[in-house]
Amino acid sequence: MVNFCKSKKCLLGKTAIVTGANTGIGYETALEFAKRGCRVIMACRNQEKAHAAREKIVQATGNENVVVKSINLDTLSSVRAFAKDINENEDRLDLLVNNAGAAYLPDQTTEDGLQLEMACNYFSPFLLTVLLLDLLKKSAPSRIINVSSTAALFIRNLNLEELNKYAGWMLYCRTKLCQIYFTQELARRLEGTEVTTYSLHPGAVNTEFLRSSTLGSWVASKMFKTAEEGAQTSIYLALEDGIEEHNGEHFEDCKRVKPYCGARDEEKRKKLWEISEEMVGLRQK
Numbered sequence: 505m506v507n508f509c510k511s512k513k514c515l516l517g518k519t520a521i522v523t524g525a526n527t528g529i530g531y532e533t534a535l536e537f538a539k540r541g542c543r544v545i546m547a548c549r550n551q552e553k554a555h556a557a558r559e560k561i562v563q564a565t566g567n568e569n570v571v572v573k574s575i576n577l578d579t580l581s582s583v584r585a586f587a588k589d590i591n592e593n594e595d596r597l598d599l600l601v602n603n604a605g606a607a608y609l610p611d612q613t614t615e616d617g618l619q620l621e622m623a624c625n626y627f628s629p630f631l632l633t634v635l636l637l638d639l640l641k642k643s644a645p646s647r648i649i650n651v652s653s654t655a656a657l658f659i660r661n662l663n664l665e666e667l668n669k670y671a672g673w674m675l676y677c678r679t680k681l682c683q684i685y686f687t688q689e690l691a692r693r694l695e696g697t698e699v700t701t702y703s704l705h706p707g708a709v710n711t712e713f714l715r716s717s718t719l720g721s722w723v724a725s726k727m728f729k730t731a732e733e734g735a736q737t738s739i740y741l742a743l744e745d746g747i748e749e750h751n752g753e754h755f756e757d758c759k760r761v762k763p764y765c766g767a768r769d770e771e772k773r774k775k776l777w778e779i780s781e782e783m784v785g786l787r788q789k
């Protein structure tokens with residue numbers, strides 16, 4: 505049985521950014537926010553798919569206050585341009601859902617010298633979040649939700665020297681563990697600001713995510729959650745009252761879970777933050 509978010513919260517007057525909102529879990533998250541009257545900024549790479557998805561959301565909800573903006577998490581310049589646009593043109597930001605992600609990407613280095621999958625799943629969401637923090641603080645109480653994965657469980661001892669090294673499937677696991685450490689450290693740094701942050705595993709979800717994997721779509725369609733079901737924990741973390749005391753914690757199926765075994769090293773999470781700042785150009789090496 506999948507747990508559904510039961511919150512009745514109205515989001516009129518609020519603004520949310522959902523990355524990767526053109527399909528899958530991100531689409532369902534954006535759709536739910538739009539149903540509740542939110543201004544939804546769909547932060548997407550593929551503009552054609554994003555505009556088609558926006559049309560569907562507007563048709564389904566009657567909420568015209570849904571906009572598409574371009575972001576490509578493969579490049580930091582795109583993240584900076586997106587954040588600049590938001591900071592210059594939006595009055596407020598109540599919810600940031602770092603949802604976009606990919607697995608099985610080729611062994612490639614980006615123009616910023618980052619391993620492609622690390623850039624997409626971790627370094628770019630890190631940079632995006634940091635660049636939007638002032639607006640989130642100004643709009644507090646506000647929330648940052650990081651869509652991670654139980655894949656993080658495969659890494660017991662994160663090697664900070666090898667963040668940028670290609671590792672096949674294990675690279676995806678590393679990116680998802682980094683997101684969890686990032687969430688924990690961000691929560692510590694945000695104490696007293698009324699901005700809170702949470703990470704989550706959405707479950708095994710039948711989306712386009714598995715497009716490059718060998719796992720058959722038949723198996724996924726029979727055994728996995730639907731995208732709507734997979735979006736429930738993201739939606740819960742955005743809407744549920746009274747979860748602020750769990751700032752920085754990890755959730756599955758709309759419930760708090762214990763930190764994964766590889767995500768319990770306080771020193772490492774602090775060090776990861778410093779390295780990340782260097783790698784995205786927020787601090788001198």
Ligand SMILES: NC(=O)c1ccc[n+]([C@@H]2O[C@H](COP(=O)([O-])OP(=O)(O)OC[C@H]3O[C@@H](n4cnc5c(N)ncnc54)[C@H](OP(=O)(O)O)[C@@H]3O)[C@@H](O)[C@H]2O)c1
Nearest residue numbers: 524528529549550576577578604605653708709711712713
């Ligand atoms: N599905 C699962 O079983 C599962 C399990 C655990 C965690 N997750 C996590 O859940 C999140 C959502 O995945 P999903 O299942 O909904 O997958 P999906 O259907 O493949 O959607 C992924 C979204 O991310 C976007 N994206 C990928 N690379 C991008 C980039 N470089 N720049 C901007 N956007 C990019 C995609 O855009 P395009 O359409 O342009 O490619 C798409 O909108 C991911 O972070 C994933 O790691 C999924």
